[in-house]
Amino acid sequence: MDSLLYLHGFNSAGASPKAQLVAAACATLTASGERELICATPDLPHHPQAALDHAEACLGALPGTTLLVGSSMGGFLATCLAERHGLPAVLINPAVQPARFVADYQGQHLVNAYTGESFVIGTAHHEQLLALQWSRLVHPQRYLLLLGSADETLDCRDALRAYAGCRMLIHPGGDHGFSELARYLPALFAHGGWTLPTVV
Numbered sequence: 001m002d003s004l005l006y007l008h009g010f011n012s013a014g015a016s017p018k019a020q021l022v023a024a025a026c027a028t029l030t031a032s033g034e035r036e037l038i039c040a041t042p043d044l045p046h047h048p049q050a051a052l053d054h055a056e057a058c059l060g061a062l063p064g065t066t067l068l069v070g071s072s073m074g075g076f077l078a079t080c081l082a083e084r085h086g087l088p089a090v091l092i093n094p095a096v097q098p099a100r101f102v103a104d105y106q107g108q109h110l111v112n113a114y115t116g117e118s119f120v121i122g123t124a125h126h127e128q129l130l131a132l133q134w135s136r137l138v139h140p141q142r143y144l145l146l147l148g149s150a151d152e153t154l155d156c157r158d159a160l161r162a163y164a165g166c167r168m169l170i171h172p173g174g175d176h177g178f179s180e181l182a183r184y185l186p187a188l189f190a191h192g193g194w195t196l197p198t199v200v
Contacts, residue, residue, distance in 0.1 A: 001037075001064070001065050001066065001067045001088070001192035001193050001194065002037070002038065002062075002063050002064025002065055002066070003037065003038040003039070003040070003062035003063055003064060003065075003066045003067070004022070004026055004037060004038070004039045004040070004066065004067045004068075004069060004192065005039075005040050005042075005055070005058055005059055005062060005066050005067070005068050005069070005078075006018075006019050006022050006023070006039070006040070006041045006069045006070070006071075006074070007042075007044065007055055007068070007069070007070040007071070007074030007075075007077050007078050008041070008043075008044060008071060008072075008073075008074050009071045009072030009073045009074050009075075009095075010046070010072060010073035010095075010098070011046065011110055011112050011113075012071075012072075012074075012112075012114065013043045013112060013114030013115050014041035014042050014043045015041075015043075015114050016071075016114065017177075018071055018092065018177070018178065018181055019041040020041070021181055021182060021185070022039065022041070022069060022181075022185075022188070023039050023041050025185050025189065025196060026038075026039035027039070028196070028197060029189070029194055029196065029197070032197050037194065038062055038063055040058050040061075040062060042054060042055065042058045043114075043115060044074070044077070046110075046112070046117070046119050046125075047124060047125065047128060048073075048077075048098075048125060048128040048129050048132055049128045049131070049132065051073075051077060052077050052080055052081070052132060055077055055078075055081060056081060056084075059081060059085070065087070066087055067087070067088055067089070067090065067191065067192035068081055068082050068087055068088070068089040068090070069089070069090045069091075069092070069188065070089065070090075070091055070092065070094065071091075071092040071093065071094075071178070072092070072093055072094065072095050072153070072154070072176065073095045073098055074092075074094075075091035075092060075093065075094025075095060076094055076095040076096070076098050076129075076132075078090075078091060078094075079091065079094065079134060079137075079143075080132055080134060082142060082143070083134055083137065083138060086139070086142075087142070088142045088143070088144075088191060088192060089142060089143050089144075090143075090144045090145075090146065090188045090191050090192075091143060091144070091145050091146070091159075091163070092145075092146045092178050092181065093146070093147060093148055093151050093153075093154055093156070093159070093174075093176055093178055094145065094154075094159055094163075095154060096154070096158040096159055096161075096162045096163075097133065097158065097162075098129045099126050099129035099130045099133060101154070102121060102125050102126050102129055103126050105121045106121055106122065106123065106126065107120065107121065107122070108120065108121050137163065137165070137166070140163065140164070140165035140166045141165075141166070141167075143163060143166040143167065144166070144167050144168075144169070144187065144188070144191040145159060145163055145166055145167070145168040145169070146168075146169050146171070146178060146181070146184050146187075146188070147159055147160070147168060147169070147170045147171070147174070148170075148171050148173070148174025148176060148178050149170055149171065149172050149173060149174055151174070151176045153176040154176060156170070169184060169187060171183075171184070
């Protein structure tokens with residue numbers, strides 16, 4: 001793997017703590033002198049199709065083979081790209097059927113705490129997610145899932161069923177934000193063929 005693309009969750013940003021933690025680890029790997037690891041943590045639009053289009057454009061701009069990393073909604077988008085391009089992916093508490101989740105928030109006004117963007121969840125969000133929904137994984141061995149057993153936003157059992165056959169690491173009592181991500185960075189990077197130094 002020559003590069004890493006991190007896709008943040010819904011109403012988050014590339015400046016989120018998880019994205020920055022992954023980016024810092026990429027910088028550490030590059031500084032270790034093994035080889036340069038290009039890392040991209042783009043801000044994604046809130047509309048699902050636009051988010052996927054932007055993520056795919058970022059993917060196309062990265063060199064060599066890319067490891068996809070996605071959290072929550074970003075995990076859903078990473079799955080779409082992994083299936084489309086045959087790439088490995090690490091998914092952190094991925095959204096499995098986000099259209100079902102978004103349907104409960106129709107009409108709600110949200111503000112992105114990182115970018116300041118203000119928007120309303122409309123029918124377009126729901127319709128686009130339905131259109132993007134994947135049905136089965138062609139190569140489950142390409143995936144590593146990091147799941148929190150006490151995810152307060154998404155039921156981790158949905159991911160256990162949808163990603164059956166994939167390698168999974170379950171953090172007991174882990175929350176949706178997966179606050180213990182630092183402990184799992186060696187496994188995350190190993191999935192892309194990198195050995196992370198002991199100190200990050």
